[in-house]
Amino acid sequence: MSRHKSTPSSITLRPIGHVRTAAADADIPRLRRTLESEIIIDEACAPALEGIEHWSHLFVLFYMHKVDDRARMKLQTHPRGREDIPLQGVFAARGRDRPNPIGLAVVELLGREGTRLRVRRLDAYDGTPVLDIKPYDSDDVFTDLRLPDWWTQLKQR
């Protein structure tokens, strides 16, 4: 049987910087919308920031380094630990435990001083390695979304 194999079978990435926040890990989900953090980009990557201040919003991709190997094997979850919500696949929810624990946040860029970006809405813990930053554009905006009932109900509380 011939089957297409993904190439390569494992992928190595290196952090381009890290997150700095005074907030405690446990408070971050609750504070998320107003939380201000810093992203400290490694000096070696400084030229990659050229022009970034002309964008108001950025995607930040980060490595959720506190997700351990056991949590990476979890394929289904009760969202937010709520056992009254039926089990969902980890690709159908936004929880941290997933096979490749890459975090994704859309943040507001508040300011830049050299290799330090001041941002709002980054739900990453202090010390989190940052993998990539991409500008957020009007092409990333989609409306008329279909959302699961459990999610709509969670958000209405």
Place this chain on the structure above:
Amino acid sequence: MSRHKSTPSSITLRPIGHVRTAAADADIPRLRRTLESEIIIDEACAPALEGIEHWSHLFVLFYMHKVDDRARMKLQTHPRGREDIPLQGVFAARGRDRPNPIGLAVVELLGREGTRLRVRRLDAYDGTPVLDIKPYDSDDVFTDLRLPDWWTQLKQR
């Protein structure tokens, strides 16, 4: 001098599936908005798809495996190869060449048959390893964006 070090210094990820498209690599940027592709999730990850069909739009994170080590060292770029646009940092543009070549697309989920997701707007080449899938939510929508002039001008053509 004490300096916060990102931990860990290198990160290993494994594909959870791969992209299938009939489109040639070179045609994908032009076709992007209407392009239909398939994401084939590895059987081992099948339970992680539970409930995904209740979301209309998904973030797909993929590994741009054709970006070679030399291209990963590029920190600035003329967007779309246009030398009339001033050099931009790779974190201030959406090109493929970047230190960690993780692709990010918002796709429309057209259908699911088992471990195969039919999607629209995925600008990934045939055979691209997929790293993660996350639902796209109304919280990911931002308006009143500030965009650089070079980008606004490119989009008006």
